[in-house]
Amino acid sequence: MSSPSPKSPELSDHSKKYDRQIRLWGEHGQKSLERANICLINATAVGCEVIKNLILPGIGSFTIIDGNIVTEEDLGTNFYVEKEAIGASKSECCMRLLQELNPDVNGDYLDESIDSLLETRSEFFQSFDVVIASNIKEATLKNLSNLLWDYNIPLVYCRSLGFVGSIRLQFREHCVVEPHPDNKPLDLRIENPFTTLKEHLAVSEVNGKSPWVHVIHKHLVEWKKDHEGNPPKTYKEKNQFKEMIRIAMKSDEENHEEAIKAVNTVFESAGKISSNLSAIFNDEACQKLNTKDKNLQFWVIAKSMQDFIKTENNDLLPLQGVVPDMTADTDSYIKLQSIYRQKAMQDAENVYQRCLNTLLNIGMKNEIISENTVRLYCREASGLRFIRGTKIQSEYSDWDKSTTLAEGLECQQPLMELYAVLRAYDHFYTEFGYIPGESYVEPDTPKLKGLVTKLLQDWNIRHPVSDDMVYEICHYGGAEIHSISAFIGASAAQEVIKLLTQQYVPIDNTFLYSGITTETATYKF
The missing domain is CATH 3.40.50.720 (NAD(P)-binding Rossmann-like Domain)
Structure with a gap:
């Protein structure tokens, strides 16, 4: 059920x-x-x-x-x-x-x-x-x-x-x-359960109505005895672990079928720090908080989370507290769900208190960070990202990324050709004062081609752009469809x-x- x-x-x-x-x-x-x-x-x-x-x-x-x-x-x-x-x-x-x-x-x-x-x-x-x-x-x-x-x-x-x-x-x-990834990793900590989960799993009976978390844990205990305390990691080991569950399974036990399906993903990255989050923790803005930073809230929470992970949580992320739907009797499922939710709230509360201390240390008011916001960050910790962009003006004036364009043109990528011609299209209007092809296509086509060639020379790119692409852009005459x-x-x-x-x-x-x-x-x- x-x-x-x-x-x-x-x-x-x-x-x-x-x-x-x-x-x-x-x-x-x-x-x-x-x-x-x-x-x-x-x-x-x-x-x-x-x-x-x-x-x-x-x-x-x-x-x-x-x-x-x-x-x-x-x-x-x-x-x-x-x-x-x-x-x-x-x-x-x-x-x-x-x-x-x-x-x-x-x-x-x-x-x-x-x-x-x-x-x-x-x-x-x-x-x-x-x-x-x-x-x-x-x-x-x-x-x-x-x-x-x-x-x-x-x-x-x-x-x-x-x-x-x-x-x-x-x-x-x-x-x-x-970030809403297509396949968000499950963070159930089965291979390394926290205290309350460990105690619950130790006394829970495993049968056809138990959540599949119980099923995997039971067999994992046996597996670790013969594998130096490690969960199954390789494709071969996971298949062997699935077979353990399948052998113990009675007919028509959906929870065991769900456990077998979960084996491929449940051990992958539970609680581990992603490369994106590691980059955030190592960022100078996280290490040296600036009260004038527009993203101060983000950095305060990130720094507080990092402190919690290092000092109290054995280098593991705050728990998500999300339990997927699974076949189980209602009481068992709700009990399991409650255990995960309570641990997630405890982790978030810990991070929130650290945020308050951090704000106090840098002379900022507590109101800039709410407890609900910290809970959200903790729940999404595995996917947090910080992106630094580039200025459009620099792209036009200080070109230093021609490698991307050169490689694209060398591989004959049509859309890379399109980018080069659109840049020349902008120069055309600046130089001649009108849109290429606005009145006459034929005389404007060689002019636009000449600007494309000049741009490529300025960028030290030897790969030409096709005449068809230049003619196509000129043929539009600036019209929108x-x-x-x-x-x-x-x-x-x-x-x-x-x-x-x-x-x-x-x-x-x-x-x-x-x-x-x-x-x-x-x-x-």
């Missing part, structure tokens, strides 16, 4: 509305979205698609910056303009129609060009949590990149061009608290949500897409 499902409480209207996404990132993740203030620069088709996919899950507010007016061309690609608005403010029209998607979200607009705003009121951006930009000039992108880097505000730059698109994430530092914009917009919105909620691992740092071949790729330049 499986563990009983708790009776679901009556959902509020708010929970009903956002139920599906709360299942993905929880109430705490939803609250992070609802506190967010997002800026969109340029109400292009791809830009509006990004904002649409943030408005629907209920971000707090958004502001659109665009000094252009609605044109007939916009009607063919952008769902958030209307014929009656031709000649009127594009930012106002898009804001109004987008806000209709969700009355919970506050919308605003600024009928001004980004260049003017950067020149006269650059401090305007300080109030935003994330800035999204689309299809802007190279010089403007560099200025915006520098400004937001100094303000420590993430920038998501999106491009939709014909049948191709790209996303570039810029952030100084990003903490991933809940809505299906491509919708795909890029949805993908970029996912990355924004990752940044806001500190859940799931964001791309680092460039995402490329070809609608012709339906290929995607991520690169770090």
Whole structure:
């Protein structure tokens, strides 16, 4: 018999509305979205698609910056303009129609060009949590990149061009608290049980209704006697251990079948420090806490967790306290679940007290870290990550990562070719003052090819880019296709949500897409 499902409480209207996404990132993740203030620069088709996919899950507010007016061309690609608005403010029209998607979200607009705003009121951006930009000039992108880097505000730059698109994430530092891996390791400590679990397993009878944890423990005790106290490690040993369980199994004992299936994973990494967490513990920011650090909460909890692991927990992580569903009688399952939960709460409480002591030592208030937050970190300790990003402006001005590009071109990766041509595309607009192919494709193609060749020479790369790729980009003439914009917009919105909620691992740092071949790729330049 499986563990009983708790009776679901009556959902509020708010929970009903956002139920599906709360299942993905929880109430705490939803609250992070609802506190967010997002800026969109340029109400292009791809830009509006990004904002649409943030408005629907209920971000707090958004502001659109665009000094252009609605044109007939916009009607063919952008769902958030209307014929009656031709000649009127594009930012106002898009804001109004987008806000209709969700009355919970506050919308605003600024009928001004980004260049003017950067020149006269650059401090305007300080109030935003994330800035999204689309299809802007190279010089403007560099200025915006520098400004937001100094303000420590993430920038998501999106491009939709014909049948191709790209996303570039810029952030100084990003903490991933809940990575949501596809296969999260079980942390049941069967091979090295903590005191209360050991005592419980020692007196528990193993039968057809016992949780499979009991089954594995019983046979593990016997196994260790003949294997110098070690659990099964190799593929061969695990098969031998499975056979031990199978021999002892009576007919139709589902818990024993579950135990056999669990053997492959239950011993793998229970309580062990991952390479990502080890890097966090060894980071200078963790060893030398800075009270002005934007991520101070993350580092205080990490340092406190490290102290707990080293001094009290035998170099093991705080216990997750999560017991998977398994075939068992109700009383046995609930008892086992309670033991794990109590130990996890004790570990988290220990780490929390260390956090309070650490805050006291550096002269900070206790309120900046809650007990619930510490419990979350402890539960997700095995997957914690800290990512340091790179600045877009540096990618354009101080190129020193040409190895990645050269290797990609040598291997004839089409999307690496796409990256090189898009960089040349940006230079084309800067040098000639118009978009390649905007009026005439044939004369602009050799010009764009020449810029690609020059860029590759500047990067000391000898591998050429195909003429077909250059012609394809020039042939688009800067046009957006809505299906491509919708795909890029949805993908970029996912990355924004990752940044806001500190859940799931964001791309680092460039995402490329070809609608012709339906290929995607991520690169770090």
